Structure formats: structure tokens, C-alpha cells
Amino acid sequence: DAGVIQSPRHEVTEMGQEVTLRCKPISGHNSLFWYRQTMMRGLELLIYFNNNVPIDDSGMPEDRFSAKMPNASFSTLKIQPSEPRDSAVYFCASSFFPGGGTDTQYFGPGTRLTVL
């Protein structure tokens, strides 16, 4: 079975540019999560979708960040304009809720973003 797919795996851009990160969740999963990992703040949730609807976006840092989930098999996280402090690894994860059990979140390989 294909796991969570993210693209690109690495992105290097210059400050002020628009960055779009993409995610394809595991087929059949109805919850999708975007996390950000930095040395200073560890892993933190940015936004959570359930059945394609954004449920909790309280972790989105500011208006420069936006996320969409147009259908059950695709989501994007956009940063515009990007800033050096946005440099981090961005993970997408998916799960099935309610799973009657673990509702385990399975993570994609991550996108390592570097903003110069």
C-alpha cells in the first residue's frame, strides 16, 4: 500500500517567493494533518482537515500560510511570501477517524524547506 506522499522532498527558495507543498493522503483516510518540525519548537500541528473540511487551523502561524484540501486525495500548504524563519521540515499525516481504535496518524516523508 502506498503511504502518504509528499512533494517536493526538498525545496530551496528565496525570501519573498511563494512556496507550495503538496500531499496525497493514504487512500481511505478521512483526516489530514500538516505539521512543522523545527529544532526550536519541535513538532507542531499547523492545520487539521476532516472530510476535506478545515477543522482546526489555530496552529497556522500567520496569514502568509494557507492550506486547502479540494478533494479527499490531495492537499496543499502554501506560504506566500516566504521568510527565512519558515525554514523547517513540513510533514503531512493522515488517519481514519473514527477508527475504532488507534486512529493512528501515518506520516509522509516530509518536505525540507529552506528559505534563503
Add this chain to the structure above:
Amino acid sequence: AQKITQTQPGMFVQEKEAVTLDCTYDTSDQSYGLFWYKQPSSGEMIFLIYQGSYDEQNATEGRYSLNFQKARKSANLVISASQLGDSAMYFCAMREVFYNTDKLIFGTGTRLQVFP
């Protein structure tokens, strides 16, 4: 608010020996889930094991077991017969579910080094 504490920033273990990675949590919820993830140097987050708060038996998955002590609010990961490939960061996480959010709260991680 829920909180996860991992007090060991780094651990060393010799190959074929067992090692315990500590995790304590704080929650007022009666129903919760605890997870362990492995993050090797390649960066992906790999789900290892899950323990539900109502599970009476400790979870086991192959060489991984979770020493769940509910009264002490601890959920330590035990890796038996360590292998060189076990060298990685290990994160303990708790699932936080409110009416408008569903997310994992992560600890700061423990870096495990397995030596020959």
C-alpha cells in the same frame, strides 16, 4: 493542557541489549491514546506502537513494547535486542481530541545510539 515529557535527550545502548526510553504525560482526560514514533536520520516519522488508556495489557509490536503505568502517567518504550538500525530519534506522543480538533502532542524526543 496535555503535556508529554521525555527527560532523556540521548541514550546509548550496545547492540543486542535492551533499552528503555522514558515518557511521562499529563492529562485530565479519562480516554486518551499514547504513541511512539521513530525518526531515523533520513527524516521520516515511522509509527511504532500505540497504547490506549483503557487497554489493560501493555502493547507489544515485535521488539517494541510499551510499559504503561497509568497511575504514574508513564508510557515508556522498551526496545529488546537492539540493532544498529534502531539508532534514531524517538518521539512519544499523546492524542488530544476536543470537539474542534484532533492532534498529536509530541515530546521533545530521545536520540538513541546503538553501538556494536
